[in-house]
Amino acid sequence: MEEMKMGQEKINALLMDPKDNVVTCVSEIPEGTLVTYQDGAGCKKLSARGDIPYCHKIALQDLPAGAEVIKYGESLGKLIAPVKQGQWIAEHNLKSVPRDYDHELADETFVMNATQSAGAPALEPWQFWGYRRAKGRPGIRNHVLILPACACGSECCRIVASQVRGAVNIVFNTGCSDVEANTAMSQKVLTGFACNPNVYGVVIIGLGCETVPHAKLRAKIEQMTSKPVASFGIQEEGGTLKTIEKAVRAARDMAQQAAMQQKELFPVSEFFLGIECGGSDATSGIASNPAVGELSDILVDMGATSMMSESIEWIGGEHILAKRAATPEIQHKIIEVCRAYEAHLAAAGQDCRAGQPTPGNKAGGLSTLDEKSLGCIRKGGTRPIVEVLEQAQRPTQKGAIVMDTAGYDISSVTSMVAAGCQAVIFTTGRGTPTGNAIVPVFKVTANERTYQHMEDNMDKDLSPIIRGEKTYQQMGREMVRDMEAIANGRMTKAEAFGFSDIAVDHVCRYV
Numbered sequence: 001m002e003e004m005k006m007g008q009e010k011i012n013a014l015l016m017d018p019k020d021n022v023v024t025c026v027s028e029i030p031e032g033t034l035v036t037y038q039d040g041a042g043c044k045k046l047s048a049r050g051d052i053p054y055c056h057k058i059a060l061q062d063l064p065a066g067a068e069v070i071k072y073g074e075s076l077g078k079l080i081a082p083v084k085q086g087q088w089i090a091e092h093n094l095k096s097v098p099r100d101y102d103h104e105l106a107d108e109t110f111v112m113n114a115t116q117s118a119g120a121p122a123l124e125p126w127q128f129w130g131y132r133r134a135k136g137r138p139g140i141r142n143h144v145l146i147l148p149a150c151a152c153g154s155e156c157c158r159i160v161a162s163q164v165r166g167a168v169n170i171v172f173n174t175g176c177s178d179v180e181a182n183t184a185m186s187q188k189v190l191t192g193f194a195c196n197p198n199v200y201g202v203v204i205i206g207l208g209c210e211t212v213p214h215a216k217l218r219a220k221i222e223q224m225t226s227k228p229v230a231s232f233g234i235q236e237e238g239g240t241l242k243t244i245e246k247a248v249r250a251a252r253d254m255a256q257q258a259a260m261q262q263k264e265l266f267p268v269s270e271f272f273l274g275i276e277c278g279g280s281d282a283t284s285g286i287a288s289n290p291a292v293g294e295l296s297d298i299l300v301d302m303g304a305t306s307m308m309s310e311s312i313e314w315i316g317g318e319h320i321l322a323k324r325a326a327t328p329e330i331q332h333k334i335i336e337v338c339r340a341y342e343a344h345l346a347a348a349g350q351d352c353r354a355g356q357p358t359p360g361n362k363a364g365g366l367s368t369l370d371e372k373s374l375g376c377i378r379k380g381g382t383r384p385i386v387e388v389l390e391q392a393q394r395p396t397q398k399g400a401i402v403m404d405t406a407g408y409d410i411s412s413v414t415s416m417v418a419a420g421c422q423a424v425i426f427t428t429g430r431g432t433p434t435g436n437a438i439v440p441v442f443k444v445t446a447n448e449r450t451y452q453h454m455e456d457n458m459d460k461d462l463s464p465i466i467r468g469e470k471t472y473q474q475m476g477r478e479m480v481r482d483m484e485a486i487a488n489g490r491m492t493k494a495e496a497f498g499f500s501d502i503a504v505d506h507v508c509r510y511v
Contacts, residue, residue: 011468013037013058014286017073022057022089024071024282024365026466029058035086049086055282055365055429055447057089069094072285074320076371089367096316096353096368101339104319106331114323117297117382120477125302128271128487129263133197134226138266140422140487141198143168143438144254146247147190149206149214149231150175156205156240160247166255167203168437170502174510175210181507183211187220188392189504192418194221194229195394196438197272200261201228201254203247208235228254269303269398271487274416274424274439275379276309278409280357281364281429285375287446287465287472288427294476295425296381296400299483305398307389308380309416311337312352312407316370317377324400326384333388337404356407360430364447379427391505392418410434411503413441423486425479433457434501435494442482442492459492 013023015037023037029052034045052058057071063083068075077096083089130138146157146169154171161169170193174186194202202221206214218231230250237243275292277284296306314321318338325331345352357366366372383400391405392415403419405412409432413424417439424436426443431454435441445451448463460482464470486492 011036011038011043015039016071016286019070019073021060021063021070023060024055024057024286025052026054028052028054046086049084050088052088053365057365057367059083059085059087059089061085071371072374074317074370074374076316076374077368090365091362091367094367096370099315099318099338099342101335104322104335106322106328108328110325110328110331112324112326112384114320114382114384117294117473119301120298120480121301123298123302123477123480125268126480126484127265127267128484129489130266130270130487131197131200131261132264136195136420137197137270137272137422138264139197139199140489141438141440142166142200142258142261143198144251144258145169145193145199145202145438146251147194147202147204148172148175149190149204149212149217150210152176152207152210153205153214153234156234156243156247159244160203160205160251163248164251164255166258167251168500170437170500172502172504174504174506175212177510178211179508179511185391185506186504187212187217189414189418190217191220191224192392192394192420193438194227195225196417196420197422198438199227200258202230203251203254204229204231205243205247206231206233208233228257230254267303268299268484271299271304271423271483272395272421273299273304273306273483274309274413274421275306276409276413276416276424277376277379277427278434279428279430279432280361280366280372280375281447282366282375283364283446283463283466284427284429285366285371285378288429288444288462289375289379290472291446291462291465291475291479292379292425292427292444293381294473295479295483296379297383298476298480300381300383300400303398305395305401306381307395307401307403307416307419307421308377309403309405309412310376310407310409311402311404312341312356313369313373313376314338315342315352315373316368317373320374321377321380321385321402324382324385326386330385330388334385334402337388341404364429389419391415394420406505408503408505410501411505414502414504423483425483431457433494433497433499435492435497435499436502437498437500440486440492440495442486443494444479457493
């Protein structure tokens with residue numbers, strides 16, 4: 001990566017906040033190399049004591065064991081060994097510490113006190129051509145969804161979708177041998193997929209002995225929407241071929257009807273964006289997530305809705321996220337979501353910090369869950385949070401929303417699509433090919449190497465932020481136009497590939 005230039009100085013590290021005692025290197029730093037970073041109006045330098053990997057942190061001063069490492073003006077955790085100025089700080093010498101949730105709960109006098117971005121008031125709200133639905137938001141796509149009632153129906157669904165233009169399918173990994181809570185979650189996801197605005201009609205295929213039979217699932221969907229719905233059971237129809245034949249005919253008829261529907265013009269206030277990150281590295285929190293946060297703020301200001309999820313990745317930054325709560329009740333919900341997540345894992349003898357950050361996150365310079373979370377929450381913007389949702393729950397408010405989901409990116413996207421978002425923007429540092437059959441997934445990265453190596457999968461390069469060529473605010477405004485184009489039909493790369501990744505969260509093991 002090219003080093004950034006500030007006047008005559010070559011900048012190879014970034015200071016995120018004046019209170020920080022580390023900087024993040026934006027190139028590999030061999031031992032003895034000068035690390036140069038901007039601090040206020042001027043530049044400062046120090047010599048690297050050892051090789052510092054790309055995207056990793058270096059100490060700005062001598063720090064004793066037990067000292068807090070500060071980035072974004074917040075603690076990333078405590079050192080387990082002393083560190084000299086210029087030395088590498090990573091997971092080998094920095095550990096997260098438990099949160100004190102009790103002291104983070106606000107009293108009834110709480111008011112929203114997060115710093116607000118300026119947004120882009122000069123940008124005119126846009127419109128998009130979509131498909132009107134009898135209930136809820138319009139679709140920006142008009143799919144016929146071939147929906148398995150259980151894992152055993154997934155292959156038939158795949159074959160049916162391959163035979164009908166305009167049809168999409170999902171591969172479902174559950175639907176049988178589940179406890180009641182897992183079944184309830186699966187049903188929320190399946191019915192949520194069917195009710196997503198991007199779906200015109202639904203063809204369900206079940207096996208016949210699944211926990212919730214196809215006819216019962218069909219009846220649930222029919223109670224929730226007026227969309228056309230058909231269903232078939234493999235055991236009832238006499239096997240795979242007979243089921244596929246009937247399902248293809250039903251899907252073909254729906255596709256013909258869908259093709260006759262005319263698009264109508266809708267205001268941006270009818271747009272609902274899901275916000276996701278995955279395969280994160282240090283560039284995510286530094287650049288791509290703030291840029292997407294700017295996008296979110298602008299869309300909310302225009303009257304649209306945006307939703308951030310991955311609640312395990314609020315832990316360590318939950319006190320900052322909670323400052324955005326519109327009411328004391330929402331502030332409490334944000335804190336309690338994090339407390340409950342930790343308690344849930346602890347009840348199973350597990351520690352959330354054992355799986356977070358992931359090995360790829362750590363290789364990308366994210367040393368603790370706190371550091372990952374402090375960068376992660378930046379993609380949600382700064383506007384007041386008006387609602388906290390459970391997984392796959394449909395919002396009742398418009399504006400900035402958060403959802404309590406797993407940190408597993410595919411599972412989070414699954415829940416947001418089931419909640420009704422029409423599109424997803426996905427930030428990544430290390431790279432990912434993921435997509436969703438029902439909604440377009442727009443993938444962005446500020447890691448120039450990732451964009452170059454995975455250009456087949458990346459939709460937008462945000463690395464000009466890292467190089468100092470553009471601000472994250474400028475890139476956020478650019479992405480407002482990207483969202484407008486996607487809402488008006490432009491396909492994302494994952495969408496063009498036909499990628500479909502689904503994962504349903506579980507509360508416990510199969511039975």
